Amino acid sequence: MSAKVTRRRFLRAAGLLGAGAGLAACAPRVVEKAVEVEKEVTQVVEKQVTKVVPGTTIQFWTMNYGDPAQWLDMFKKHATEFQEKTGIGVDVQMINWAQGMNTWLLVARGGAHPDCADMYWLHSFASIGGKEYGPLPITEYQQEYWPDLKERFFEGSLKDVYWQGEFYGIPWRGDIRPMIYRVDFLEEAGFSKPPETWEELREYAKALTVRDSHGNVLRWGFLPGGANPCQNFMPWVWQAGGEFMTADGKTATIDTPAMAEALEFLYQLQNVDKVIPPEWLEPSFAPMDYFAADKAAIVFQVPDDWAKNLERDYPELDGKWAYEVPVKNKTRACYSGAGYWGCLRGTTRVEEAVQWIHYLSQDSIMTELSQYLGRVSPNKNVMSNPYWQEKEWRKKIVACLEHAHTSQHPSPAWSRIIVHQPGAPIYDMVYEVMNNNVPIPDAIAKCQKRVQEEMDKGAS
C-alpha cells in the first residue's frame, strides 16, 4: 500500500508540475484553471494507480432504504461507473434493517464483514470491536480525500463519525424530525396555525381528540412521536432543557428537573387528559398507520422521510398534512441522527474502499440519494440545492436543521441504554411512570443508578 501511495504522490507532483506549465501558458484565470488541471491530473493519476491492481473487487454493504430494489439498482449503477473510472469493482450487498443490529454485532465481534459499509452507532460498535474488529479509523486518509470536510459537512453530523479523536468515515444520511399535523383536522377544530408551545400543544390535543358515545377514542389529538418509543422520548427531555449524560460521556444526568418535567407532561397527556394512546410504548404501535388512517391529528416529531412516504403511499392525503418546526418549551430541540460510510477492520483493501467512499461522497451522488429518500443530507452543498426550497415540507425540514440535537451520545453504552425494549433503563423508566403509576422521582432515581452503572461498564 505504501508503494502505491508513494507512486501516487509522485504522479500527483508530476501532474502539478504539468499544471504549472499550463499556468505559465495561460496567464488569465490562472488560479481557476490551475485547480481544474489539478483535478484532471488527479483523476488520471487515480486511473493509472488502480490499473496496477486490475480486477480488484471490494465488498460494500448498505442498509435498505425506500424501495429496496431501486436502492440497490442505484448503488449498482454507481458501482459500474466507479469501476469504469478506477478499475475497482464493487460488490454491493444490502442488509435489511430488521437484521441490522445483529449483523453489526457479529461484524464487531469478528464475523464476516465487507470492506466498507453504510453504518451507524459508531461509538458502540467501535467500542465493542476494540482494535481487532468493527469500524476502522481512516484518519490518515481524511486530509488527502476530504481536505474540506469541515466546510462541506454540518458540524453536528461530524460528531457521529469521530470516536476518541479518530476519523471513521463520511456522514451521508441525515435524520431530522419535524412535527407533522393534519391541516384539515386543525381547521375543523378552529385552529388556524399549528401549536407553538407545550401548553398550546396540550390545548390542541384536548380539542382535537374525538370520542364516541361510550368514550372510546375515534381520533387521538396527539401522538408523542413517529418512531420508536425511546427515540420519541429523547426530544421531550432536550426541550425541557435536559440531557442524558455529560459531554464527556462519563456521568449520567437522568436525575434532573428537566427529566421530571418531560415525564410529568407526558403522564398528564396520557393519564389525565387521555389524549395520547396508552399503546405508544408498545412495539406493535405504528404511528404512521394512525396518522394516515385519520386516527391522529398531530405527531410530535417524525422521521423526515414521512413526507416522501405519505406522498407515495397515501396520495389521497395530499394537502391534508403539513410539517412544522416542533413545539417549544425551553428549546425546540429536534431529534437528529446520521448514518455514515466507513471501512471495517480486517479489510486488506483500505485504499480501494476509501476511494469508493470518496466517490460516493461527491455532491452529485449525495444529492441524488438525499432527494430519492426525501431525507436531509449532512452535506451543506446538498442542502443548498433548490430542491429543498421547492415544497413547503422541504422548507420546514431545512428549518428544523437549526434546532438539530444529535441523538448520538458520547458513551459506548448508549445503544443499550436507549434501546426501545423492556429491560432498558430509559424504556423501563418511561413505561413505569406512564403505565404502572410509579412516582416520577422513584423512577428517575432508579434509572439514574442503572444508566450510571451501564456507562461505567462501557467506559473505555
Add this chain to the structure above:
Amino acid sequence: MVRRKNAFCYLMVAPMLALVLVLGVYPMLQTLGMSVVQYDLMRIAREGTPFVGLENFRQIAAEPRFWIAFRNTLVFVAIVVGCVVALGLFVAQVLNMDFRGRGILRSLILVPWVTPPVVSSAIWIWMYMADRSPINQVLMSLGLLDAPIRFLTDASKVWGPFSVPMGAVSSVRIWNGLPFVTVMLLAGLQSIPHEVYEAAEIDGASGIARFRYITLPMLGPVLSVLVTLLAIGGIGHFEMNYIMTLGGPNDLTNVLSVLAYQSAFTFYRFDLGAAISAIILLSTGTVAAFYIRAQLRGTGAG
C-alpha cells in the same frame, strides 16, 4: 454379518449425526461454556472473557424479570399444550367421521400449519390491533362490547399469571400448532380397530365411555409423544412472543427464550443470555428424560 449390518446402519445415520453434532451439540456446548465466563460485549475488548463460575446464574436468579419469564414460560406451555391437545382431540374426532367434504376440511385444517410463525404473527398483530381489530369491530357492531379489547397491550387486566396479552399470544400459538396435533391424533385414531368400538357398542358403552376407555388409552402413545414435543417446543418458544409483543406489555408475555435473546442481542450480555439458555436446555432435557424413561419402561427396556 452383524458387523456389516452395523456398519451399514452407522453409515446411514452418519450424515444426520454429523449435522446434529455440528448444528446442535457444538453450539449447545459453546453456549454452556459461555454461561460460565464473563461475555459482555461492552467489556470484552478490554477485559476479555474471564471465567466467572456460576456468577451469571446468580445474576439472573437475582433478577425479577427472570422469574417472571420463568413463570410465564410455564403458564404459556400449560395453556398451549392443554388447549391444543383438547382442541386437537375434538377436531381429529370430527375429521375421523364419515361425512361429505371431509377431504376438503382435512386440507383446510392444514392451512395454519403451512403459515410460518413469523407470518402468522404479522397477521395476528393486525387482527389484534386495538383500534382496527376486525374482531373488535365485529364484537362492537354486535353490541357485545362497549370498548375495544386491547389484545396485545392491555396490562391492566391481570389475573395471577394470566392476562389478556398472554391469552392473545397463546391463542396464536394454538392456532398455528393445531393442525400438527390434529394430523398426529387423526393418524392415531385411524389406527384403532373399528371392531373394538363395535364390541363396546354391543356391550352398551356410551360415547363418553368409548372415548374414555378406548380412544384415550389407545391414543396414549401418540398423546405422550405429542405432549412431550409440545412441551419441549413450548419451553423454547420464541417467535410469536418476540414478534407480537417483545415480551410486553409489562413483561406479561415475556418467556425465557425471549429474555435470553434480549439479554444477548439487545443488551450485549451473551453470558446472561447463555445462562438463561442453559436453563431452557435443562428444562427441556428434564421433560425429554421423563419421556425417554417412560418409553423405556413401556418397552420393558429399563
